Amino acid sequence: xxxxxxxxxxxxxxxxxxxxxxxxxxxxxxxxxxxxxxxxxxxxxxxxxxxxxxxxxxxxxxxxxxxxxxxxxxxxxxxxxxxxxxxxxxxxxxxxxxxxxxxxxxxxxxxxxxxxxxxxxxxxxxxxxxxxxxxxxxxxxxxxxxxxxxxxxxxxxxxxxxxxxxxxxxxxxxxxxxxxxxxxxxxxxxxxxxxxxxxxxxxxxxxxxxxxxxxxxxxxxxxxxxxxxxxxxxxxxxx
Numbered sequence: 001x002x003x004x005x006x007x008x009x010x011x012x013x014x015x016x017x018x019x020x021x022x023x024x025x026x027x028x029x030x031x032x033x034x035x036x037x038x039x040x041x042x043x044x045x046x047x048x049x050x051x052x053x054x055x056x057x058x059x060x061x062x063x064x065x066x067x068x069x070x071x072x073x074x075x076x077x078x079x080x081x082x083x084x085x086x087x088x089x090x091x092x093x094x095x096x097x098x099x100x101x102x103x104x105x106x107x108x109x110x111x112x113x114x115x116x117x118x119x120x121x122x123x124x125x126x127x128x129x130x131x132x133x134x135x136x137x138x139x140x141x142x143x144x145x146x147x148x149x150x151x152x153x154x155x156x157x158x159x160x161x162x163x164x165x166x167x168x169x170x171x172x173x174x175x176x177x178x179x180x181x182x183x184x185x186x187x188x189x190x191x192x193x194x195x196x197x198x199x200x201x202x203x204x205x206x207x208x209x210x211x212x213x214x215x216x217x218x219x220x221x222x223x224x225x226x227x228x229x230x231x232x233x234x235x236x237x238x239x
Contacts (some may be wrong), residue, residue, distance in 0.1 A: 004162070020056045057228060065239065071140045071154040072120055073232060074184075075213065078143065079118040084225050088112060089215045091143065096180060097211035103201035106180045107150070116145035124171055137167045149179040156186060156205075156239050165191045169199050184208065186239040209237035 048054065063069050080088040092109035119142040141152035151168045168181045181200045183191060188204030190197050213233045219226040 053129055053222075053227070056159060056231050058231055061123075063235065065156045067140075067154055067156050067158060068121070070156060070236065074152075074154065075118055075120040075141045077229065077232075078100075078141065080116060081118075084229060086215065086219065086225070088116075090212055091116075093211040093215050094208060097207050098201045098203045099188060099207075103180055105178075107148075107178055108202040111148075111178055113145040113148050116148060118143050119177075133178060137164065139168060139171075143179075147177045149175045149177050150182065152178075152182045152184060154184050160192050163193075165196055165200055166193060169196060205236045205239040209233040 058073075063073070076082050077084065077090040078094065080091070084090075092112055094113065095107055095109045098106060120140065122139050122142045124137045124139070139151045140154040143150040143152075149172055150171055153165060153168060165181065165183060172179060172181050183189075183200050184200045184205065186205050187203070188202050189206060190202055191200055210233075213230065216226050216230045216233065219229075
């Protein structure tokens with residue numbers, strides 16, 4: 001709204017721009033042409049619908065705002081071995097989109113190893129030799145390689161849980177390698193603990209979606225993969 005208000009204020013301040021707009025435009029109504037358009041449109045729409053071009057798997061599956069489900073889809077996109085066939089382009093795009101201004105030494109795309117492994121809902125234990133299943137941290141998404149360790153916490157509707165981000169940061173610092181902790185939220189907010197602002201990078205879902213869309217535009221136009229990922233980007237941008 002502020003953008004439009006500024007536009008009209010500037011526009012009205014230059015009366016010379018209004019010349020020629022003092023008369024109502026004449027519009028020719030041709031009902032026959034309109035009827036012909038509707039017939040052609042219906043035929044083309046029916047053909048594309050028959051080919052399944054309007055199928056949206058994310059709407060049908062009712063992914064909605066469920067964090068675990070959306071996190072699983074994100075992990076799939078970040079996986080260099082994912083069935084999307086785009087290797088590491090989405091993780092590189094994410095690293096470049098991250099607001100790393102306050103996070104110390106957060107990696108860029110050029111720092112990403114050629115080969116890495118992506119895990120979802122990965123659990124870390126207090127005692128690495130423990131057999132009782134006691135959990136210290138369950139990380140939404142992890143990216144691991146020799147000398148590279150990235151932990152990603154995903155939020156949509158929920159708030160931070162206790163000291164989870166501090167624990168994730170401790171996990172990362174124990175590795176003494178390239179990487180960091182990334183906090184993904186609808187608004188790209190920083191952690192509630194101000195002491196973590198210089199340690200944890202942030203990004204919003206909307207920024208992430210725009211970065212992914214730029215990669216989708218490089219994929220074969222109207223391919224199954226491109227359409228599916230584009231629809232997820234449009235879905236995630238609404239968080």
